[in-house]
Amino acid sequence: MTAQPAPAKRTPLAVQAFWLLVARTVGYALTVVLPLLLVRVFSQREYGIFKQAFVIVGTTYALMSMSMNVSAFYFLPRKQEGRSQIALNILLFNAVMGMVPFLLLARYPQVLARIFGGPELVGYARLLGAVMLFTIFPSFIESIATALQD
Numbered sequence: 781m782t783a784q785p786a787p788a789k790r791t792p793l794a795v796q797a798f799w800l801l802v803a804r805t806v807g808y809a810l811t812v813v814l815p816l817l818l819v820r821v822f823s824q825r826e827y828g829i830f831k832q833a834f835v836i837v838g839t840t841y842a843l844m845s846m847s848m849n850v851s852a853f854y855f856l857p858r859k860q861e862g863r864s865q866i867a868l869n870i871l872l873f874n875a876v877m878g879m880v881p882f883l884l885l886a887r888y889p890q891v892l893a894r895i896f897g898g899p900e901l902v903g904y905a906r907l908l909g910a911v912m913l914f915t916i917f918p919s920f921i922e923s924i925a926t927a928l929q930d
Contacts (some may be wrong), residue, residue, distance in 0.1 A: 881916075
């Protein structure tokens with residue numbers, strides 16, 4: 781008869797929720813304080829370009845991710861087998877959807893001039909594409925940890 785390993789001790793849900801609340805509160809505080817600091821550091825023109833850039837990133841993230849990360853909350857807790865396949869599917873979807881704006885802005889940076897009616901962001905097109913890729917692609921990591929209650 782072989783000895784079975786002791787089940788892993790799980791952190792209580794209240795503790796997990798507390799740390800998630802702390803992280804979200806810190807994130808929210810930064811989203812309130814950071815613009816107040818940046819408006820003091822940047823000129824009005826630079827701050828406008830900054831805001832336009834992050835309007836693009838935020839809108840692209842919302843559109844391209846299509847809330848696919850939320851499907852992890854439905855599928856992962858229900859299926860014990862095949863979890864890795866579900867996670868891989870969502871990760872691949874995010875990778876493909878992150879590559880779309882990255883490749884579009886790498887190939888056609890002037891699309892930003894058409895959208896905003898000025899050439900200010902064209903020089904930042906490749907960097908914005910990279911930010912979009914690295915925002916959309918790994919966004920699933922937070923969702924999978926929460927869905928698995930880790």
